[in-house]
Amino acid sequence: MKVLAVDDDRDLLELIGFALAQAGFLVVKAADGPSAVRVFDAEAPDLVVLDINMPGASGFQVCEAIRARSSVPVMMLTVRSEEEDLVKALELGADDYLTKPFSPKTLLARIRALLRRAGMESSAPPLASGRVALDVEEHTVRIGGGEPVRLTKLELRLLQMLLSNAGRTVSSDRLLVHIWGHRNSGDRQLLKQLVHRLRQKIEVDPALPRHLQTAAGAGYKLVVE
Amino acid sequence: MKVLAVDDDRDLLELIGFALAQAGFLVVKAADGPSAVRVFDAEAPDLVVLDINMPGASGFQVCEAIRARSSVPVMMLTVRSEEEDLVKALELGADDYLTKPFSPKTLLARIRALLRRAGMESSAPPLASGRVALDVEEHTVRIGGGEPVRLTKLELRLLQMLLSNAGRTVSSDRLLVHIWGHRNSGDRQLLKQLVHRLRQKIEVDPALPRHLQTAAGAGYKLVVE
DNA sequence: TCCGCTTATAACCGGTTTGTAACCGCCGGA
DNA sequence: TCCGGCGGTTACAAACCGGTTATAAGCGGA
Secondary structure (H helix, E strand, O other), X not given: OEEEEXXXXXXXXXXXXXXXXXXXXXXXXXXXXXXXXXXXXXXXOOEEEEEOOOHHHOHHHHHHHHHHHOOOOEEEEXXXXXXXXHHHHHHOOOOEEEEEOOOHHHHHHHHHHHHHHOOOOOOOOEEEEOOEEXXXXXXXXXXXXXXXXXXXXXXXXXXXXXXXXXXXXXXXXXXXXXXXXXXXXXXXXXXXXXXXXXXXXXXXXXXXXOOEEEEOOOXXXXXXX | OEEEEEOOOHHHHHHHHHHHHHOOOEEEEEOOHHHHHHHHHHHOOOEEEEEOOOHHHOHHHHHHHHHHHOOOOEEEEEEOOOHHHHHHHHHOOOOEXXXXXXXXXXXXXXXXXXXXXXXXOOXXXXXXXXXXXXXXXXXXXXXXXXXXXXXXXHHHHHHHHHHHOOOOEEEHHXXXXXXXXXXXXXXXXXXXXXXXXXXXXXXXXXXXXXXXXXXXXXXXXEOOO
């Protein structure tokens, strides 16, 4: 499930991105109207989170541009007091809105609701990036053009986390939390094992991993080219 | 500026940690009361963000333990409805509180206010300054336009501290506390070593350091031009 | 029930990182 | 001039880390 987040406030954008990635979404970002439209065309996200208040009030224009080419769900972000903005946004085809400030938990809940409403909730969402395509429903990955490989529950979770942060290093702690909901710190071993087993499955040469790479002292990352 | 975040909700803890790190704080985490106290002793943070509602209601105990040994600012996190908890927290010496759910922006604002009140205000330490760019996630630095250099955990902490005080001299004591958490003061040797090793990695000529300079009798400073 | 797959735990290895000690040269004060 | 402190350097040992292998424990389906 791919989400496009648009906000000119870089900090907030990062935060939204982080919360979404944490929840297993694949996130693409844009910091202004024009690039939002560009990214939308390039990435074909399944949902858009769009700040209204951007330089040039271009949130509206972006919403309009998106609606002109797709019926993808759009979640608008507004500041509390601007009611008429809201009306305008909904008229332009936005599906829901959230007033700032909001907690990431709320954002996630609303996004899930929106996806459910749009009937996209769990409809075969192959989370994919680059050469790695993950099918959460089927519990399989396909690397490049190869055969789908069956994954266990834990392997799936690991890959989900890495894939939603593709190209970036994910710390062992975050992985531990995401996969096991955390336990005592002795569980470095579990992660070690899981990575090892996953490599056996998805790497051509598990000894020289090309996708699931380790960042010594930091964690692991997924290279998708 | 080092912040200890304590919460048993792992997701929220991650999120708080991320928001703080993003804002340039150095973050240490703990997920329960006992480990919170342990980490506090080991890390000597400049501020604590502490959830009250933890298994065993131990938020209070942690607050008490912290107050018993330090006057460091403490920010409590509570759920909306529990007023008497709040009163108790403030009686125990908490400096401020925040009711869940809260937006990270709010948290940051309140933390900054708290630091200002405590007279510890800092000048928003960025992760990159001048020719030195530190990537905390990847455990790497890039000097000028050069190749990223891998850092060990300790090297990373040293650079973090120096970078957040770029251009200013940081005393050996502060560095010791920040990197190792209080130890016997005889451990100058450790710092000597660490500086030496880091210079080998990031200086063109480690004998004539251009970035990691010695302030004789005082400490070290990072020159970023 | 047994079988097979998945997950947990432990032990070992080699390489890296960190801790400890000793030595050097420099400088300032006795 | 000698001495002691300080910072830099070299050397080595201890601890740790990640990969690997092996084996046991849990669990679901035939």
